[in-house]
Amino acid sequence: MTASTAGTPPERSLARTGGKLRAWFSKPANVILLLFCIALIVLTLYPLFSMLSEMFLVHSPERSMVRKMGLKVGDFTTVHFDKLLFTLDDGIGGDFTTSNSWINFYQPLLNTLLVSVSASAIAILFGGVVAFLITRTNISCKKFISGVFVFPYIMPSWTLATFWQTFFKNTQIGLGTSNGIMASVFGVYMPEWFVYGPFPIALVLGLHYAPFAYILIGGILRNMDANLEEAATILKTGRSRIIRKITLPIVKPAMLSTLLLVFASSMSAYSVPVFLGNPVRYYTLSTKMKSMMDTYPGQAYIMVAVMIIFGVGILLINQKVTNSRKQFTTVTGKSGQVSLIDLNAGKRIIAAVLVIILLMVAVVPLVTFALESVIIKAGDYSLSNMTLDFWLGKGLTYLDQGDDTGILLSAKVWKALGYSLLLAVSCALIAGTCGVLIGYGVARRRGSRLANWVNNLSFFPYLMPSLAFGAIYLSMSSKLSVPLGLGVLILAGSIKYMPFATRSGVSAMLQLSGEIEEAAVITGVSWWKRMLRVIFPIQKSSFLSGYLLPMVSCMRELSLFVLLVPTSNTILTTMLMQYSEKGWAQFGNAINLLIIVVVLLINFVVNKLTGASIDKGVGG
Amino acid sequence: MKKLISLILAVCMLLSCVAALADVKETVTGAEALTHDELVALAQAETGNFVVYGNTSRIETAVTAFGELYNITVESSNLKDAEIYTKLEAEVNAGSGADMVMIQDGAQLTYAMEDGWLVNYVPASVKEFIGEDDLLPLVHQYINKLFIYNNLGEAVPAVKNVWELTDPAMKGNIIFKNPESEQVNMNFLIMLTGEEWSAKLAEAYKVWADKDIELGEYKNAGYKWIAEFLSNCTFGSSDTTIAEEVSQETAAGKIGLFVLSKLRSSSVLTDNLTVAQYDASANGYTVEPFAGFMYPMYALVSAAANRPYTAMLFIEYLMTAEGFGPWGKSIGAYSSNVQIPAKEGDLGIETWKATLVMEDPEYILDNGDEVRTFVSKYIQ
Numbered sequence A: 001m002t003a004s005t006a007g008t009p010p011e012r013s014l015a016r017t018g019g020k021l022r023a024w025f026s027k028p029a030n031v032i033l034l035l036f037c038i039a040l041i042v043l044t045l046y047p048l049f050s051m052l053s054e055m056f057l058v059h060s061p062e063r064s065m066v067r068k069m070g071l072k073v074g075d076f077t078t079v080h081f082d083k084l085l086f087t088l089d090d091g092i093g094g095d096f097t098t099s100n101s102w103i104n105f106y107q108p109l110l111n112t113l114l115v116s117v118s119a120s121a122i123a124i125l126f127g128g129v130v131a132f133l134i135t136r137t138n139i140s141c142k143k144f145i146s147g148v149f150v151f152p153y154i155m156p157s158w159t160l161a162t163f164w165q166t167f168f169k170n171t172q173i174g175l176g177t178s179n180g181i182m183a184s185v186f187g188v189y190m191p192e193w194f195v196y197g198p199f200p201i202a203l204v205l206g207l208h209y210a211p212f213a214y215i216l217i218g219g220i221l222r223n224m225d226a227n228l229e230e231a232a233t234i235l236k237t238g239r240s241r242i243i244r245k246i247t248l249p250i251v252k253p254a255m256l257s258t259l260l261l262v263f264a265s266s267m268s269a270y271s272v273p274v275f276l277g278n279p280v281r282y283y284t285l286s287t288k289m290k291s292m293m294d295t296y297p298g299q300a301y302i303m304v305a306v307m308i309i310f311g312v313g314i315l316l317i318n319q320k321v322t323n324s325r326k327q328f329t330t331v332t333g334k335s336g337q338v339s340l341i342d343l344n345a346g347k348r349i350i351a352a353v354l355v356i357i358l359l360m361v362a363v364v365p366l367v368t369f370a371l372e373s374v375i376i377k378a379g380d381y382s383l384s385n386m387t388l389d390f391w392l393g394k395g396l397t398y399l400d401q402g403d404d405t406g407i408l409l410s411a412k413v414w415k416a417l418g419y420s421l422l423l424a425v426s427c428a429l430i431a432g433t434c435g436v437l438i439g440y441g442v443a444r445r446r447g448s449r450l451a452n453w454v455n456n457l458s459f460f461p462y463l464m465p466s467l468a469f470g471a472i473y474l475s476m477s478s479k480l481s482v483p484l485g486l487g488v489l490i491l492a493g494s495i496k497y498m499p500f501a502t503r504s505g506v507s508a509m510l511q512l513s514g515e516i517e518e519a520a521v522i523t524g525v526s527w528w529k530r531m532l533r534v535i536f537p538i539q540k541s542s543f544l545s546g547y548l549l550p551m552v553s554c555m556r557e558l559s560l561f562v563l564l565v566p567t568s569n570t571i572l573t574t575m576l577m578q579y580s581e582k583g584w585a586q587f588g589n590a591i592n593l594l595i596i597v598v599v600l601l602i603n604f605v606v607n608k609l610t611g612a613s614i615d616k617g618v619g620g
Numbered sequence B: 001m002k003k004l005i006s007l008i009l010a011v012c013m014l015l016s017c018v019a020a021l022a023d024v025k026e027t028v029t030g031a032e033a034l035t036h037d038e039l040v041a042l043a044q045a046e047t048g049n050f051v052v053y054g055n056t057s058r059i060e061t062a063v064t065a066f067g068e069l070y071n072i073t074v075e076s077s078n079l080k081d082a083e084i085y086t087k088l089e090a091e092v093n094a095g096s097g098a099d100m101v102m103i104q105d106g107a108q109l110t111y112a113m114e115d116g117w118l119v120n121y122v123p124a125s126v127k128e129f130i131g132e133d134d135l136l137p138l139v140h141q142y143i144n145k146l147f148i149y150n151n152l153g154e155a156v157p158a159v160k161n162v163w164e165l166t167d168p169a170m171k172g173n174i175i176f177k178n179p180e181s182e183q184v185n186m187n188f189l190i191m192l193t194g195e196e197w198s199a200k201l202a203e204a205y206k207v208w209a210d211k212d213i214e215l216g217e218y219k220n221a222g223y224k225w226i227a228e229f230l231s232n233c234t235f236g237s238s239d240t241t242i243a244e245e246v247s248q249e250t251a252a253g254k255i256g257l258f259v260l261s262k263l264r265s266s267s268v269l270t271d272n273l274t275v276a277q278y279d280a281s282a283n284g285y286t287v288e289p290f291a292g293f294m295y296p297m298y299a300l301v302s303a304a305a306n307r308p309y310t311a312m313l314f315i316e317y318l319m320t321a322e323g324f325g326p327w328g329k330s331i332g333a334y335s336s337n338v339q340i341p342a343k344e345g346d347l348g349i350e351t352w353k354a355t356l357v358m359e360d361p362e363y364i365l366d367n368g369d370e371v372r373t374f375v376s377k378y379i380q
Helices: A009-026 A026-057 A060-069 A079-085 A100-138 A143-148 A157-168 A182-186 A198-223 A226-234 A238-270 A271-280 A285-297 A299-324 A348-374 A411-444 A448-465 A467-480 A488-511 A515-520 A529-538 A541-555 A572-581 A587-610 B003-030 B036-045 B057-070 B081-094 B107-115 B162-166 B183-192 B197-209 B221-232 B239-246 B260-264 B276-283 B306-320 B320-327 B350-357 B360-379
Strands: B052-056 B074-078 B100-103 B137-150 B173-179 B235-236 B257-258 B273-274 B292-302 B333-335
Touching: A009 A026, A026 A079, A026 A143, A026 A299, A026 A411, A026 A448, A026 A467, A026 A488, A060 A079, A060 A285, A060 A299, A060 B107, A060 B137, A060 B360, A079 A100, A079 A299, A100 A143, A100 A198, A100 A238, A100 A285, A100 A299, A100 A348, A100 A541, A100 B360, A143 A198, A143 A348, A157 A182, A157 A198, A157 A348, A157 A587, A157 B235, A198 A238, A198 A271, A198 A488, A198 A541, A198 B052, A198 B057, A238 A285, A238 A299, A238 A448, A238 A488, A271 A285, A285 A299, A285 A467, A285 B081, A299 A448, A299 A467, A299 B292, A348 A411, A411 A448, A411 A488, A411 A529, A411 A541, A411 A587, A448 A488, A467 A488, A467 B162, A488 A541, A488 B306, A515 A529, A529 A541, A529 B260, A541 A587, A572 A587, A572 B221, B003 B100, B003 B292, B003 B306, B036 B057, B036 B306, B052 B057, B052 B081, B052 B306, B057 B074, B057 B306, B057 B320, B081 B100, B081 B107, B081 B183, B100 B306, B107 B183, B107 B292, B107 B360, B137 B183, B137 B239, B137 B260, B137 B276, B137 B350, B162 B197, B162 B221, B173 B221, B173 B239, B183 B360, B197 B221, B221 B235, B221 B360, B235 B239, B239 B257, B239 B260, B257 B260, B273 B276, B276 B350, B292 B306, B306 B320, B320 B333
Parallel strands: B052 B074, B052 B100, B173 B235, B173 B257
Antiparallel strands: B100 B292, B137 B257, B137 B273, B137 B292, B137 B333
């Protein structure tokens, strides 16, 4: 090489940089991460900062509050912070426990932390134990338990809450006007703490989100390399020591992911605390936030920020753990068959207990909804009070329940169902595919700044309460003059539920040893083929759960879409909300049941076509 | 350069929004003298779906019948007040959205009109039949929430004086929708702190307790009643649910403050319920000093309307007996059109105006913040 071809030092430096860039861009993982980084900044950071800026602005409903201060709508102010966080003596009398800040912020915050931590513990414990029993023991009825366990997640969260209330309410507590099934049939009057307040809220949320733990922990347990446990068994290590020293460390990332998902979900859960908390005046940050959003939006956005701060805290902890050296590749090219723990006689007893619990949690509510959708007057279960009119009737003016046509004959219900399906499938395809790609990028560039950025950015939407997220997208659509419609709904749904797919994708990819792809690279297989023919088939169950979870979530999502739908009849859940809020319980229960049946059918069809289902991450 | 382009774009967007808002307002102003036939012709010449928001469920029946009558494709959404205002703000900024709204909460409406989100339209054909106070903004109907009690058992809470509801013995027996979840309920409480109603409450207290009221830490009798009333309440999730629950055979001794029209629901055991004011009117006494409250439901054109003429035609239709039909067929809804009487068996609107607490948006805007802060202490 001559001096002239080598060029001057700056030219050489430029050539080196160009070479480095070419090399950097030649790796698909880098390109994927860069593209997603840009897209996620626009679609998640902008909404986040837009939302946070609302804490410092005067809004239309706050004009009464700031009138005397000479402020007008859109002005900068810190008055929302003063009123929400620092008004511990508002001069109206009473001690600090009756002050504005305590009532509207500190007490709801403490309540929220209590139920969120409890719900996370219940979900991880229940979901994790069942996942272990299904994947690592010879427990009976695996197929039934595995299939039914995801029912509570498929059902909208408020359905379990309403069932709890309907089942246990009695004349000695709450509204004190009517008896539920427990009191009227068995004569048992449950105490107030059992029916309303933090205990049932945490329990219902825990049961609702237990499938997270079941799917995430179970997915890893099912896919993990059996060699590790077998080696320990050969070395005569005891079962409990194997669980403590091998199994638990391996599932720890999944447990943390579950904790993150359940805690963030519980913090922003709205329907369950409304049903089970409001009757006894037990408020959480989300219920307070929702009621303040109407009158004091600035203070409501501060609450949103607090929820996000907590979520980010857990996210950082999660990140620290996933970046630490205590991270295990569990799927290699040489996995073996896991030997199951023999529960002996216990396999039937434990199965029976689980089946009873699952029947109570997953099946009895469905029966209750079916029953409640055919009675005319509440509480009267005699045959003379039953009708199928709410399902199949026409010209039902005598009911005066908002509609005069049974839901199966109603054109608007079918139209809404079509929209809901289209929305759910679109969100699932977009979020699921993004999840796989982000998972690939993050796993292959693990530890790099860009990978961390994308990984965290993709999780941000989950930390934003759905209602606030919907409000921001509504505001964005108006600023950009984009009319509300299916496009906006799909965009919001895909972004909001991308964390499910990303968690699932990252988790699956981190388990996948790099040597598998390397083998394909050596033989000259293109990136697309490696993804489609090698990587995807190996971790199919985890990836498909990344598609199915956003779909199921979208099918039963309400808060996110309530402000974005062009009309309340656009999708099934907003239609259901309309019926529920108006107190038209029969139509509401019928639509609720319809949503659940449709999701179960989809699960069934997907299972038949691809061999995968939501619970397939666990197997059994 | 980038800043300049951004600025130009922002100004263009702002101007286009302002132009759109001005268009709708001008269209409405220019249409005030139109005849019904002219309005029909202009409405039918408009294109696109006609979209309506309302916080009354029966708007769907009304707009469907309207669509069939004039061969117009319609869409309706039954939303809460706050959701309607949130959507309106976004839609008006975008310059496109719903065409017409039916909405309650007069205080918030004052702001929405000040900001130009909504445009008032009074159909020429019915103007003479509407009271002066109901023209701006146009009141479509009044809705009342009344004390209604379960009439079974020994301890029937047949309320004759609202201070009875503050008795500690009533704790847990009164069911009301949380005032933080429905603004008209909060407006009712705010109104009680005003000069007129606090004075009436003080008088009623004297009748009930046979002594002058001792206010203690409270600013007036209104605040005292609110504090003691809310302390005795349990909160139901919706007015329909409250109606159903209070009507149960197991709900003896319970009383609710909820929308009278909910008695129309097939799931409410109406035989078990007594409306306090009906009983008072039938037996010649009065519930001191009020038997509940009443608020208007307004009908207005959205400034973001794509079909302003259709919106005006629909408002005209709503003000007729036919358009009021979905509400007028049952008790508890009262048209502002004096030609449309209350449902047979119900009391007339004048009786209700004399016995119920009515909204004053101006007072609510001036005092709402203070009373809301006060109320929040008693719903914990």
